Amino acid sequence: MSAEGRFSAAVGCHGRALHVHEAVMAEKHTKPNFNQPQVAELVKRLFKLTPAEIRSLPSYDDQNFYVAVAEGGEYVLKIMNSEDSKNGSMIEVQTYAMTFLHQNGLPAQTALPTTSGKLMSLEEMDCGYGSQKYLVRLLTYLPGTTISKSPLSPQLLYETGKTAARMDLILQKMEHPHMGVLQRENFIWSLSCLTLLERYIHVLDGDPLQEVVNSVLHQYKTSVVPQWTSFRKCINHGDFNDLNILVQPDENDGYKISGILDFGDMNCGYYIHELAITIMYMMTEHPNPIEVGGPVLAGWESVLPLNKAEKDCLYLLVLSRFCQSLVLARYSVTLHPENAEYLMISSKRGIFIFRQLWELGKEQVEKVWFESAVQFDDRK
Template sequence: MSSMPEASDANALLQPGQIIRPMLKKTEVPALVAKLYGLTVVSVKELNSYDDKNYLIQVQPKTDNPHMTDLSPHGYVVKVTNSLDSKNTHLMAAQNDMMLFLHSRGVNVPKPCFPEKRRKEKKCSWDYRRLFIFTRYYMVRIADLCAGKILHQVKYTSQLFYECGELAARMDNELMDFKNDFLKNRKLIWMLQNTPDLTKFIFAVRDARRHKMIQEILEAWDQRVVPLLPTLDRGMIHGDFNEQNIIVDSAPEDPDDYHVTAIIDFGDIQESCYVFEIAITIMYLMIEVEEMPPSDAGGHVLAGYLKHRSLSEAEWGVLRECVAARFAQSLVMGAYSYEQDPGNEYLLTTARRGWDVLATFWSAPKEEILERWRKIIRSYEK
């Protein structure tokens, strides 16, 4: 067990060639969980993850851990954080704090669990240190599992998209009361405001037409979004509201009638523009929808979002560029990360349909897209 790493690189951005994903095997998880949390693992399933390693575990109903007397019947998620974020105990504390805050406000999110033994560290508050622990170069945490399926596993419907927008807005509204000094200064390659940093990784996009499209999006960002950034409303956001992180569930009497129930994975939380939250949500729900034209997903998400939050004219003015920029981030970083970690097919999730969806979306006139979204929004007002 190593000591707490220094936080000198707390806001360091990922650099080309840097390998940060944990080198942990599935077979090592039971021993790790037993040592840190006093739980006896009976099954392990590796979950999709980008830079971290996540595992779903089921455990025996008894434990000697005095902090976990009521064990979750649905299991737990073990999160082994990448080496870059693991250097930042302030970030981990902020994630735990946000999840506990939202949980207290009635938003269904994972609830962090306490390790078996309390460990005192001088450089981080004792309350937060109880919620994560170090092994080798990586930070390890577990949280109870939010019951249900991820949205990606069920058939998409306009109602589910509407509910995604509702949850995103409700969460953003609650987070208006959440304060964290560290998150105000967090730097992350996945922050939309860092879209210009894609120039460091665009070499991984080998196709000339795709490369040109990304360059056009970066130019549009610089010309249309950057000048308006100081005018956009800001606050704490989730930052990764996507189909892999949205949980849906159904009632036993109607198992095919799914509804959005929870949001997971707080790895990308940040202080940023609220319009980025809705743009990220729209982009990910466009990728694999087959039940409607991909762009129409944005109208249904916005209809749900606008039920609880409004958008200013400035936010409407940059929304299309923000959606395109998130496509660019996901596609460029996916291509780059796959070069670093060949065989990790999860890194290509966006690429399977994303390039074609983005090409259609980006080639459509901006006002045509916005008017279509407004028309869908009006259909919910009847």
């Protein structure tokens, strides 16, 4: 999860339930509960730094703290929940990926090594549930605000698509002894695993939305899966959404991308998946959602032009990501009924966009996306 914490940012801070981490299904006692003196002690002991300011950052299943140090510098101390902390190899690969992107010119966080030279430390603490172990990392603090708070100009959407493609191309060159952990065969947020939604579809019983979701699932099986062999494989960030991209004002009265957050959904997938995910989340923030696809696509293809099969499946894969997001948001309501009214109000826009995409149909949406992508390139 990002420094701000994906679930609380998506639901609590920004009033949306369009992205719900699979950790909503985890037990509450796995979340760490460190206090500020304990955080100060960790920073001093593990990194030999003197905290000048510590403040809590929102998070759902981890604990995040902003830390400014007397020696100069701003950081995010990230304390993973005890369940995710058991998978040290996965966190190690994710942390390495961030550093690898940074070394190759993209604005990702990097982890500060501990005094023993490691990028993370497994710390044992009793947070009120008995003694448990939590992985601790000190990450660089990236400047900027989330793209969700910025006007999505065509140019910024273009840069977002371009950055997503560059990111996946760089990740494809990454080597690490534990790369095998990214083969996440039953990962609920992977677009390769869309049919896993069938076990949650009952949460839509009695809702007309269920019929649309079932239709998308059917078309995914009949139209997308047979074309997998033509998709180009890569490593996906897997969650290039509007809360995981930071931006800053640029010199042309626009915005530039200043940070890429949250590598928790990294998985072995396909380039076209990253593009579909990026388009879907940018749509949720735009006043005219259908117009988003063109500039994002133009940016993506400036780095990595799509092949015929990828182009043919883009529309359905964007719909598929909406299905994952909306069904799992609804499922989270069954786990947290106390938030039901709030969650449902905040997901209305996502449902509206999903229906609009479906009702316009593949041919009309593709016409808008692909024609505007060409026009955007012609203007550049």
